[in-house]
Amino acid sequence: MNKKFLTFGLASLVSASCFSQITPLKPNQDAIRFSKAINPENAYKHLSVLASDEYEGRETGTKGAWMAADYISNYFKSLGLKAPVNGSYFQKIDLVNVTLKESHLTVNGQPKEYQKDYLVSPTLISDKGFTFSTNDIVFIGYGIKKDTYNDFAGTDIKGKVVMMFNGGDPTLKPGTKIDRAAYRATMEARAKYFAENNVKAIILIDPVVDRITESTKQALKNGRVMVKTNAALEAQKQNETPRVSISVALANELFKASNTTVADLQKKIVDSQTPASQVLNVPFSASAAKTETPVRCENVLGYLEGSDPVLKKEVLILTGHYDHIGLQTDPNAKDKVNNGADDDGSGTTGVLLMAKAFTDAKKAGKGSKRSILFMTVVGEEKGLWGSEWYSEHPVFPVENTIADLNTDMIGRTGEEYLGKPDSANYIYSVGSNMLSSDLGKLSEQVNATYTKMKLDYKYDDPKDPEQIYYRSDHYNFAKLGIPIIFYYDGMLQQDYHKPGDEVSKINFPLLSKRAKLTYFTAWELANRPKRPVVDMDGKGNPKK
Incomplete structure (x- = not known):
């Protein structure tokens, strides 16, 4: 079963069936x-x-x-x-293995080293590849706009190359549990704002680049598979803005002219709860292209x-x-x-x-x-x-x-x-009543007639933290309006x-x-x- 999930509301159902109260079917010999x-x-x-x-x-x-x-x-x-x-x-x-064909990055005209100073994800590169250059990088902190905090306030990003920290929220106290729905809404709002302002490129400051391992380097060399579903192609189309991840060390080089560092900026933002958005006058250029190889x-x-x-x-x-x-x-x-x-x-x-x-x-x-x-x-x-x-x-x-x-x-x-x-003598029965009350009743009748198992409906609860209903293949049929039942044993640990x-x-x-x-x-x-x-x-x- 897939680890990823989406969060939606579901109607609460009883936790388990009691087949003694259900009219059984006539057994079919x-x-x-x-x-x-x-x-x-x-x-x-x-x-x-x-x-x-x-x-x-x-x-x-x-x-x-x-x-x-x-x-x-x-x-x-x-x-x-x-x-x-x-x-x-x-x-x-239509599955392809996507590898990086070539990439280049310069700062002040000096070339930087792939996998040491920067990374590019080939699956985020458009079919045409990308190339961009600028003399002005707009630093936008965490790229967040929420409540009274706004990294974009007083900052012009229209047609610009923007740079921000890859993840994090300075408004949250350490250890605060992330609200997935709120986080997703923030990311969607950011993407929309970038699109509306025709952002030229995105530079992400990512500590992962500083500590990349040899096994990760090999994995990047081997490439990454992606399936070209309509949904995936549409998402890629909407996300064609060039993206480059840079090391903290390279980011500090960019901040040098402003007499600050990544660590100083992060501390300043968190302590003051005030954005530190600014323009960095540093010549920066990058380009990349990918190769796609069909996979059985x-x-x-x-x-x-x-x-x-x-x-x-x-x-x-x-x-x-x-x-x-x-x-x-x-x-x-x-x-x-x-x-x-x-x-x-x-x-x-x-x-x-x-x-x-x-x-x-x-x-x-x-x-x-x-x-x-x-x-x-x-x-x-x-x-x-x-x-x-x-x-x-x-x-x-x-x-x-x-x-x-x-x-x-x-x-x-x-x-x-x-x-x-x-x-x-149990099974988690998931989703039987989501689209069809007929199917839910039939499932109960069949069980009462033939197998007499405990049907546990725990995962139909809207408060299910695992959101199991959305995490297996039945869901792609349910999205089409096709009634489903998902049978699952509940082994998660x-x-x-x-x-x-x-x-x-x-x-x-x-x-x-x-x-x-x-x-x-x-x-x-x-x-x-x-x-x-x-x-x-x-x-x-x-x-x-």
Whole structure:
């Protein structure tokens, strides 16, 4: 599961289901019959391969991820699933590795050294590269405007090169917890102000440049991957102003003419709570260009066509992300592989188990009425890349997609359930009521009928500090108005994004039971006369 998240409001829901109060469905014997394919033995067969050291942590854009994609596509083919992307199981994603082609920086006509005096992020360079020069740098402190403090007051930045500290807020006392929403609003306001004033370039004073390590230098040389989603391209377009990070030492050289230093300015601003914005008359020039190299990257899709002449046009999507975070960067690490057995080898395994159950049913003449798309996505750990790509380039029409059931971490017991009676019989059910009250009710009924697990709705709480609802691939479907359920075990501390997330720690009976809950819910969705109605606003509130 991805570490990054956004903050929004959600409607509060009950913390856990009580299936004794729910009218169960009539058990479907065919559904029960074919669910036998979803068992611990089959789960182990898949996960012991996907989360093995050989797959090197399945980092997006690396050999391990390609091996996983090949394994999944071959399995889909063996089941007889259709290859829905122009005859392929792969939905290729426009991923590139971005490296710095060249860069130059001078102060007073004297060249400075890359990675010693300055850094340039190649992913922030426009396709055309950049070049700029000036004799007047406008120093704007922290670049903040809030309450009674304003770094821009009395300062003309129109068409200028500006310089500021990279991060920090002089108005906050040390140790103050950052309000993420307020911080984001401040950054957005700054970007808008820069755009309105057609700022020529931005120089960031960043202590990281002074203490850059050899491993970081190598990482910069190797480049950085980025996916060219529409959203990413638009963000890049809106952020084409040249940016250069400089060392504190180089900044002090620029401040020398003003008879001050970075440390003196920071202390003065904090102590007085007054900006120290000023113009530095120093000749400064910089230029840079980048190189983009395509990288293999794909979602893996297997399609099971529905049996009903009318309903087969509608599609249910079952997702799990097959990527993880790859190898340890510490050369002294004893265990170098972040295996990602739970995150999200377990969810990927769940998708494969369900694919087997549904294809077995179809071969026996009991195929689902609606079509089902089994999709393991890539790049979740990088920022939900694969699901975002699919949301922008859907293989099947969005309006025909009835729901997404997403399994991301279903193989272990999370911290809150360790040692408790429900430790082997619960799942966090996230988002089931956000867009569709039908889907929320159906989920409860399915559980009461077949699996009788504790459905914990903790992460639907608007005050959830982790904002889990926004942190996995289902969210890119929810943004399109497609009802979703996200199944999650709640493991956020023990072995999360660490080498300890190993196959040996997976509870395979629990993984299988959680996958069965998803499967039985999918069975109902794929066979009911009507699709779930979208009657909620995406935040758990009834539509007005």
